[in-house]
Amino acid sequence: MNDLFSLQNKRILITGSGQGIGFTMAQGLAKYGAEIIINDISGERAEKAAARLKEAGYKAHVAVFNVTDPQDVEQAIENIETGIGPIDVLFNNAGIQRRHKFTEFPVSDWNAVVAVNQTAVFLVSRAVARRMLSRQQGKIVNICSMQSELGRDTITPYAATKGAVKMLTRSMCVELARYNIQVNGIAPGYFKTAMTQSLVEDSAFTDWLCKRTPAARWGEPEELIGAAVFLSSKASDFVNGHLLFVDGGMLVAV
Template sequence: MPNPFDLAGRRALVTGSSRGIGLAIARALLDAGAHVIVHGRDPRTVDDAVGALGSVYGTGAVSSAVFDITDEGGVIDGIRSLEAVGPVDILVNNAGMQHREPMLEVSVADFERVIRTDLTSAFLVGRTVARGMIERGGGAIVNICSVQTDLARPTIGAYTAAKGGLRNLTKAMTAEWAGHGVRANGVAPGYIRTELTQPLVDDPAFNAWVLGRTPVGRWGEPDDIGGAVVWLASDASRFVSGQVVFVDGGMTAVV
């Protein structure tokens, strides 16, 4: 019997994959046999990630893409530039940002910047890639959501609104594209230890809150996210669409 998790012969674009969770997702997809396109805005950072992955998986297993996910023209040109690599079979909308400021104080510009980066970008990249997937009759999109898809904390209102919207964007993608063979699902990480969240890990009060609020009793690691993404990108989940899988150590399952 063929391995339903095998991604050999498929090309996966992972936005924001030069570091952190995105880089871990790229490794997981490579482990499953996919050709991975590492994406970012900084050419140097992308090249470093491609070189590091290529040294492990072979230079032919990894490509690069550099474009601004919030600029429609840049997205269209960036996806078009991948034609030499081949059609994108798997899209992981991972790139995003955070902004911490009370809603009574946050500027409209900063609020809209978070929405554009964390939500509108998934729409722009998603529909650009989906056009080719629909023409070919199949593909898989995985949107990286968050526990803030379901929960809220003070000072991150824009991020919470964006990630809540990303859940319903995932459903909208399913409503319009599943009939053409394009599945869309989400993965919602809990609190993951990365270089961006290290200051929170180092904050004794916040660290204690995370450990006490998470039933498994630890922060997540970037590598904890890859398995769920591989499953949703593979034939193992061929009848799954419009769903969000929480990978949060049980945080959203308890009160």
């Protein structure tokens, strides 16, 4: 039982981990012994992120591919499996945000958000799960959101995609659990990131957030690491189809 949360000998692919929350999770998972595969569409970002992990004494690799391109995804996963080793855990973390009023939302921005936040989760999960099936084991963690359950002004497609990923998580569980593959989601609340920086600096919004959230503050990205470790380790071997909200209590407050 002493190694319940150990990630030794676990190879973890994290999409969109060249920066932001993805990289923070990569650092946290590496500290528990995981071998990290950094993915980003930018080779420069991915290489810099992997170099930082290696400098800290961790095992890290780079996999540059476009998560929205089916052929690119399939080739990249094959390259990882044959060149680096089997993927034990997949984190579908890549995501983007676009903000417009619903009635003025450009179709191009809608399509971009759906491609990265929703379709990419399907594409990468499908490619990885095919290999996990033959091994009869694996874990897939989808990064969902408060908007998997709640709506908000100007981010309709984001909320729509995160709601879809919630149901994709549950449906994948139904099909894959019998093969000893656990599929779960982490749903962050409001965290201080580059994507939310403008909101953090908006005093009116931050005041509203602190009043709306029982913990009365923004979350720090490092506070997602515990959930990531849990869902990557044997501690979660009978947890499946679950969304773990890390939100300071926001979802349950009226």
